[in-house]
Structure formats: C-alpha cells, structure tokens
Amino acid sequence: xxxxxxxxxxxxxxxxxxxxxxxxxxxxxxxxxxxxxxxxxxxxxxxxxxxxxxxxxxxxxxxxxxxxxxxxxxxxxxxxxxxxxxxxxxxxxxxxxxxxxxxxxxxxxxxxxxxxxxxxxxxxxxxxxxxxxxxxxxxxxxxxxxxxxxxxxxxxxxxxxxxxxxxxxxxxxxxxxxxxxxxxxxxxxxxxxxxxxxxxxxxxxxxxxxxxxxxxxxxxxxxxxxxxxxxxxxxxxxxxxxxxxxxxxxxxxxxxxxxxxxxxxxxxxxxxxxxxxxxxxxxxxxxxxxxxxxxxxxxxxxxxxxxxxxxxxxxxxxxxxxxxxxxxxxxxxx
Amino acid sequence: xxxxxxxxxxxxxxxxxxxxxxxxxxxxxxxxxxxxxxxxxxxxxxxxxxxxxxxxxxxxxxxxxxxxxxxxxxxxxxxxxxxxxxxxxxxxxxxxxxxxxxxxxxxxxxxxxxxxxxxxxxxxxxxxxxxxxxxxxxxxxxxxxxxxxxxxxxxxxxxxxxxxxxxxxxxxxxxxxxxxxxxxxxxxxxxxxxxxxxxxxxxxxxxxxxxxxxxxxxxxxxxxxxxxxxxxxxxxxxxxxxxxxxxxxxxxxxxxxxxxxxxxxxxxxxxxxxxxxxxxxxxxxxxxxxxxxxxx
Numbered sequence: 001x002x003x004x005x006x007x008x009x010x011x012x013x014x015x016x017x018x019x020x021x022x023x024x025x026x027x028x029x030x031x032x033x034x035x036x037x038x039x040x041x042x043x044x045x046x047x048x049x050x051x052x053x054x055x056x057x058x059x060x061x062x063x064x065x066x067x068x069x070x071x072x073x074x075x076x077x078x079x080x081x082x083x084x085x086x087x088x089x090x091x092x093x094x095x096x097x098x099x100x101x102x103x104x105x106x107x108x109x110x111x112x113x114x115x116x117x118x119x120x121x122x123x124x125x126x127x128x129x130x131x132x133x134x135x136x137x138x139x140x141x142x143x144x145x146x147x148x149x150x151x152x153x154x155x156x157x158x159x160x161x162x163x164x165x166x167x168x169x170x171x172x173x174x175x176x177x178x179x180x181x182x183x184x185x186x187x188x189x190x191x192x193x194x195x196x197x198x199x200x201x202x203x204x205x206x207x208x209x210x211x212x213x214x215x216x217x218x219x220x221x222x223x224x225x226x227x228x229x230x231x232x233x234x235x236x237x238x239x240x241x242x243x244x245x246x247x248x249x250x251x252x253x254x255x256x257x258x259x260x261x262x263x264x265x266x267x268x269x270x271x272x273x274x275x276x277x278x279x280x281x282x283x284x285x286x287x288x289x290x291x292x293x294x295x296x297x298x299x300x301x302x303x304x305x306x307x308x309x310x311x312x313x314x315x316x317x318x319x320x321x322x323x324x325x326x327x328x329x330x331x332x333x334x
Numbered sequence: 335x336x337x338x339x340x341x342x343x344x345x346x347x348x349x350x351x352x353x354x355x356x357x358x359x360x361x362x363x364x365x366x367x368x369x370x371x372x373x374x375x376x377x378x379x380x381x382x383x384x385x386x387x388x389x390x391x392x393x394x395x396x397x398x399x400x401x402x403x404x405x406x407x408x409x410x411x412x413x414x415x416x417x418x419x420x421x422x423x424x425x426x427x428x429x430x431x432x433x434x435x436x437x438x439x440x441x442x443x444x445x446x447x448x449x450x451x452x453x454x455x456x457x458x459x460x461x462x463x464x465x466x467x468x469x470x471x472x473x474x475x476x477x478x479x480x481x482x483x484x485x486x487x488x489x490x491x492x493x494x495x496x497x498x499x500x501x502x503x504x505x506x507x508x509x510x511x512x513x514x515x516x517x518x519x520x521x522x523x524x525x526x527x528x529x530x531x532x533x534x535x536x537x538x539x540x541x542x543x544x545x546x547x548x549x550x551x552x553x554x555x556x557x558x559x560x561x562x563x564x565x566x567x568x569x570x571x572x573x574x575x576x577x578x579x580x581x582x583x584x585x586x587x588x589x590x591x592x593x594x595x596x597x598x599x600x601x602x603x604x605x606x607x608x609x610x611x612x613x614x615x616x617x618x619x620x621x622x623x624x625x626x627x628x629x630x
Binding site for chain 1: 344345348520521522524525526527528529531532540543544627
C-alpha cells in the first residue's frame with residue numbers, strides 16, 4: 001500500500017460563496033507511482049486545476065490526505081512545506097502571465113535557486129552557470145539570457161517556465177495544461193521536451209489537460225473528471241480502447257482523426273451542467289447523460305473497479321454487468 | 335558543470351545597457367519629461383548654490399531706502415516692503431519647496447504604499463481595518479488636517495513635512511491597494527509561492543514592482559499638489575516661521591501690494607508653478623520609461 005510515490009485520499013476542496021459551497025474537488029482518490037504520468041482530463045470548471053493546486057498545497061484543501069512518499073503534506077508546517085516545495089513543482093498553463101514581466105530570463109531562472117540557496121556560497125558565476133545549464137536542458141539559446149519574457153514567443157516562455165520548475169531539481173511536477181496556450185507545432189516540441197525530461201530525470205507528472213489526444217500521447221493512466229468527481233480511471237490504452245462512462249464516450253467521440261469519413265459519429269451532450277454549488281446527492285452527470293436510467297438519482301455513484309485497473313463511477317455499470325450494453329430497455333434514451 | 339567557466343560572465347557577453355540607462359534612453363524621447371527633469375535639476379542646483387553662497391543674513395538684509403522697487407538689473411525680481419532683494423529670497427526658498435516635494439511626499443509614499451500593499455494582498459480584516467482608517471483620513475480636508483497637525487506639533491519645516499506627508503498617505507494607500515489587487519491573482523505570484531516564498535516577501539519582491547507605475551505617477555502628482563499645499567499652509571501662516579522665505583509665505587506677504595507691486599506675488603508664483611508643472615511632466619514620462627514592455 002505505502003509503496004506509492006503519491007497517494008491522494010478523499011481530497012476535497014470547497015470554496016465558500018454566499019450562495020453556498022462550490023464543490024470544486026469532491027472526494028478524489030488516486031495513486032501515482034514513481035516515474036509515471038497521470039493524465040487528468042475534463043472540461044473547463046471540472047476542478048482539475050484546483051486538484052493540481054491542492055496536491056501541491058498551493059490551495060489549502062478542505063479535507064483529505066495527500067501522501068507524498070508516505071508523508072501527509074497537508075499536515076506539514078511552514079518550514080517543512082518550504083523544504084518540500086523544492087521537490088514538487090508546477091508548470092503553468094499560460095506562459096504569458098506565469099512569468100514576472102519585470103525580470104529577465106536570468107533573473108527568472110535564478111530566482112528559485114537564489115531564494116532556496118541551492119548552491120552554497122554561490123557567486124554570480126556559479127548561479128549563471130547553473131542557469132545556462134538549465135537553459136541548455138530546456139533548449140533556450142544562451143543569447144536570450146538578458147531578454148524579458150514579453151520579447152519572447154509563447155514556446156520559449158513556456159520553456160522558461162519549465163526551466164524555473166526544474167531549477168529546484170524536483171521529483172514531481174504538476175503540469176497544468178502546459179501546452180493549451182501554444183500553437184500546435186510548438187505544443188509538440190514542448191511535449192517532447194517534457195517527455196525527454198521525464199526519461200532523463202525520472203520525473204513523475206500529473207498532467208492536467210482538456211485535450212485528449214495530448215493526454216493519450218503522454219500518460220500511463222488517465223483520470224476523467226466531471227464536476228469535482230472522478231468518473232472513470234484506467235490505463236491510457238484501455239481507456240481509449242474501451243471507454244465505459246457515458247461522459248468519457250462523449251469526450252472521446254469529440255477527437256478528430258486525420259481520416260476521410262473516418263470519424264465515428266459524434267456523441268452530442270445536451271442539457272445544462274449541474275451547478276457545482278451544493279449539488280444534489282445524485283450522479284452529477286445525470287442532467288446531461290444520454291443514457292438515463294432509474295438509478296441515476298439514487299445517490300452519488302461510487303467509483304468501482306469494473307474491470308482490472310478500470311474504474312468507473314456510473315449506476316448503470318457494475319463489475320460484470322453493463323446495463324448500457326446488455327439491458328438497453330432499462331434506459332430511457334433522450 | 336558547463337565548459338565555459340571563464341572569468342567573464344556569459345550574461346555580460348550579451349549584455350544590454352544597464353536598467354537605468356535603458357530607462358533614461360526611453361525617458362529622453364519624451365520632451366515634456368526632459369523639460370521637467372531639467373527644471374528640477376535647475377532647482378536642485380539653485381538649492382546647492384544657496385547652501386554654499388548664501389547666509390540667512392543675506393536673505394533678510396533690510397534696506398529701507400529701496401522698498402517696492404520693480405525688477406531691474408540690480409534687483410532682478412525687485413524688492414519687497416522692507417527693501418529685501420526678492421531674487422535672493424526666492425532662490426533661498428527653493429530648499430523648502432524641494433524638501434516638501436521629496437521629503438513630505440516620500441514620507442507619505444513609504445507609509446501609504448506599505449499599508450496599501452498589505453491591505454490589498456491580505457484582504458479580509460486587515461484590509462477592512464486599514465481601509466476604514468484611510469477613509470477617515472481621506473474624508474478630512476487636507477489643508478485642515480495639515481493645520482491641525484501643525485497646531486499640535488508647532489510650526490517649522492519638519493512639522494510642515496510631516497503634516498503634508500500625512501495628508502498624502504491616503505492617496506498612496508488606495509493606489510497601492512488597487513494595483514496590488516490587480517497583480518496579486520497573476521500566475522507568477524502563484525509561481526513564487528510554488529518555489530516557497532513567504533507571502534510577505536511575495537508582496538514586496540513580486541507584486542509591488544509590478545504595481546510601480548501608478549505609484550510613480552501618484553508620487554509626482556502629489557509632489558506638485560504638495561508644493562501647492564505647503565504654499566497654501568504658509569500663506570495661512572501655518573508654514574515655515576515668518577522671516578524665512580518659503581514661496582507661499584512670500585506670496586502671502588506680497589498679497590497686500592498686488593496693485594502697487596505685483597512682482598512680489600508674480601515671481602514666487604511663477605516658481606511654484608514651474609515646480610509643480612515640472613514634477614507632473616516628469617512623472618508622466620517616468621511612468622512610460624519604467625515599463626520595459628514599452629521598449630521601442
């Protein structure tokens with residue numbers, strides 16, 4: 001049990017609003033092993049970024065445990081947390097706002113090193129050498145060392161963001177939609193860079209994205225989120241081969257394939273997203289589900305291991321029984 | 335380690351001009367700012383000159399034979415009701431206005447920015463308490479507040495500076511709070527948190543440098559109004575003690591002779607205006623020049 005690199009148990013984050021609590025992340029469990037990647041997918045507002053930040057404790061979780069190498073990071077004091085920050089880093093979505101516009105590339109990459117005093121008695125030259133080393137690792141030409149972020153393109157900025165995260169020699173990185181703000185051609189470069197770094201440095205990633213083709217390329221396991229709940233979790237290949245949850249099916253049908261007439265019919269979702277403010281105790285996807293059965297309003301469906309390593313949270317799908325396929329008469333199609 | 339561990343730094347090799355030089359190069363293209371800077375520099379030179387070459391005795395040398403003389407080559411700005419040379423007095427008075435412009439506003443800016451940033455960044459109760467106190471300060475008319483403080487502490491240059499400084503605090507608190515609010519949700523603040531920086535340090539190393547432009551504009555705008563406010567307080571008799579030639583006090587002394595000897599109010603008035611005007615122009619230029627994004 002305790003051999004997992006990172007284990008998250010029943011993690012919850014509620015935001016207090018005047019109308020009630022926004023259930024951004026609501027009872028999420030998962031584990032990641034060292035050197036692996038967990039992809040987290042879901043639509044905007046499903047709580048995937050909040051999840052990533054809670055795991056790093058950049059946002060205080062409301063409840064739950066985050067065990068990093070066996071230690072619960074939610075119980076660490078400020079000092080211990082500061083030490084642990086060196087091992088857990090984050091790469092942000094928007095390279096245009098995640099870099100301080102008043103600092104040069106040198107300052108930006110040197111900042112974490114200087115602040116955490118990673119090099120004892122560092123001279124200017126020591127720090128600069130380390131910065132140049134990092135710039136080489138992430139592929140930024142050394143002539144750009146004195147430029148400001150606004151003078152660079154999105155891809156280069158994202159590389160700076162990666163260099164900043166790497167500067168502390170982390171073991172674990174949360175990638176919060178690191179490529180969604182970039183052009184497709186640059187997306188591929190950054191993804192390859194991240195993959196190369198994982199191989200060379202043995203990094204463990206949580207890869208948050210709404211782009212399923214990216215996550216397929218990247219992840220060992222994929223976790224699909226809907227309104228703060230995990231609805232399906234499986235190894236990447238298994239999830240793409242055999243999506244079970246109606247929401248996952250709809251998501252996968254939205255991927256465009258480079259084939260003439262090769263795209264399967266798109267599953268359209270209708271209806272409105274359930275409000276995340278104090279949602280009722282029923283399947284949160286029920287309002288938009290194409291396969292509405294009688295059990296849907298009977299409490300939140302638990303996440304069950306329907307097939308080995310394939311977890312689904314749906315009242316209609318239980319181990320050894322898939323009502324969606326076997327007993328379609330029980331379902332009122334919309 | 336990399337191979338290039340030479341004595342010279344790589345960053346030197348691709349060195350750009352220093353930060354201040356870049357600011358200057360950008361500032362130089364703004365004519366108004368250059369004008370403002372030149373006038374302020376001139377005032378500072380005048381102040382240095384008066385410190386070296388003038389004694390209080392020169393300034394209050396009474397000559398009953400030459401009262402109310404209009405400007406001439408012997409007395410470029412004319413003479414006043416006691417035959418004192420107005421040119422000498424106006425030049426000597428530069429130090430007071432400069433002290434107010436930089437000293438008083440400096441006091442207000444440091445205190446105001448500090449509390450404003452804290453209020454903006456932490457929010458909640460901290461914010462409420464600081465802002466309500468600021469509201470109280472703000473609701474009192476500045477000149478009245480200044481008069482109260484001078485009455486309590488007694489007249490003098492330091493008191494005047496404190497009094498004026500106090501009246502500008504609220505402006506800085508609000509400006510700092512507003513700009514911190516607009517910056518604090520940026521991802522780079524979160525990024526600083528992710529490398530382990532403390533909240534307090536984030537405010538002053540990440541947030542504040544990015545909120546600096548509106549503060550600089552406030553600073554220079556307040557320099558202008560403070561020079562006027564100081565002149566106003568002196569005019570009312572709450573400023574620098576009487577024989578000392580503060581510009582506002584000069585105008586106050588000359589106001590009874592507006593029709594017979596207008597130069598007594600005209601010249602100090604021009605100096606006050608020049609000072610206020612150049613502060614405002616410089617501030618405008620600095621705001622643009624300090625932003626590296628506008629590097630064209």
